[in-house]
Amino acid sequence: MRIYLTDAGAIALRDPDDFKRLDVLVDPQPQERLDRAIARIGRREDERHVRLCPSVLRFLSGHAGDAQWEAGFQAMLDFAASRGWVDEAGMLRAHITINTEDEVVSVDDFKAAMRALPAGISAITTGSGEDVAGIIISSLTSVSASPPMIGFFVQQTASARAALARTGKFVANVLGEDHQRIIQDFLGAPQGPARFAAGLWRESDQGLPVLADALASIECDIVCTEVLGTHDLIVGKIRRTTCRQSNPIINFNAGTHRIAPALEPVQ
Numbered sequence: 001m002r003i004y005l006t007d008a009g010a011i012a013l014r015d016p017d018d019f020k021r022l023d024v025l026v027d028p029q030p031q032e033r034l035d036r037a038i039a040r041i042g043r044r045e046d047e048r049h050v051r052l053c054p055s056v057l058r059f060l061s062g063h064a065g066d067a068q069w070e071a072g073f074q075a076m077l078d079f080a081a082s083r084g085w086v087d088e089a090g091m092l093r094a095h096i097t098i099n100t101e102d103e104v105v106s107v108d109d110f111k112a113a114m115r116a117l118p119a120g121i122s123a124i125t126t127g128s129g130e131d132v133a134g135i136i137i138s139s140l141t142s143v144s145a146s147p148p149m150i151g152f153f154v155q156q157t158a159s160a161r162a163a164l165a166r167t168g169k170f171v172a173n174v175l176g177e178d179h180q181r182i183i184q185d186f187l188g189a190p191q192g193p194a195r196f197a198a199g200l201w202r203e204s205d206q207g208l209p210v211l212a213d214a215l216a217s218i219e220c221d222i223v224c225t226e227v228l229g230t231h232d233l234i235v236g237k238i239r240r241t242t243c244r245q246s247n248p249i250i251n252f253n254a255g256t257h258r259i260a261p262a263l264e265p266v267q
């Protein structure tokens with residue numbers, strides 16, 4: 001098995017059923033980010049080794065409690081102990097392997113590909129009173145039907161990020177043709193009540209801003225936040241929805257578009 005510390009900040013376990021090998025694959029990344037990742041899985045021993053916490057491996061494997069996997073894992077721990085690779089605290093010694101095969105596209109190529117993706121536009125809102133906050137996004141996505149969950153990605157530099165973390169809740173308001181002014185205000189006005197000057201905003205039972213004539217308003221509690229490169233993935237469990245028939249708008253090729261009438265169904 002192999003723990004993978006990606007330069008996106010994510011930690012994954014590859015090949016959890018391979019008990020013959022254990023190392024830590026590391027994408028080249030700033031020392032501070034790597035130190036934070038290593039602290040989440042154990043501790044650094046020296047330049048080329050880390051000490052891993054077995055319970056972290058069991059957690060990341062997704063197989064903890066599975067009798068066959070547990071037997072293989074225990075055999076691996078016993079073998080490591082017989083070789084002197086387990087210290088008195090039960091921490092496992094593992095090599096660091098630097099990932100030299102991590103070719104990625106440029107930011108420009110990434111943006112060009114993403115401009116080709118048509119996506120709905122939503123206003124994420126959070127906070128209440130003078131502390132209301134919001135951000136325009138096109139990354140809203142369905143996550144799970146049961147429990148019902150949606151998610152979106154927010155830049156770590158976005159001014160709404162702190163309010164989202166503080167409130168622990170958000171409303172995803174799906175925007176339509178009548179909401180151009182709201183988009184302008186969210187993109188141009190300072191964070192706070194100024195962003196909510198236009199539009200039919202009401203308060204949810206929790207005190208969060210809900211757009212009364214949105215195509216859908218989806219009220220959520222945040223259940224997961226994952227740092228991924230420049231953005232945070234924020235996943236919310238849906239507590240309440242309100243839907244309304246109206247004309248949607250989409251973001252495509254760096255512009256806002258209407259949707260054309262539906263095509264004839266394919267026979």
Ligand SMILES: Cc1cc2nc3c(=O)[nH]c(=O)nc-3n(C[C@H](O)[C@H](O)[C@H](O)COP(=O)(O)O)c2cc1C
Pocket residue numbers: 121134135136137138139140152153154155157158159160186187251
């Ligand atoms: C159509 C459109 C879609 C956007 N989608 C996202 C998104 O999914 N995530 C995100 O963090 N920012 C997105 N942005 C950028 C933000 O709306 C905003 O401009 C940026 O986060 C910084 O603004 P602020 O800190 O003033 O809110 C989008 C902007 C537009 C115009």
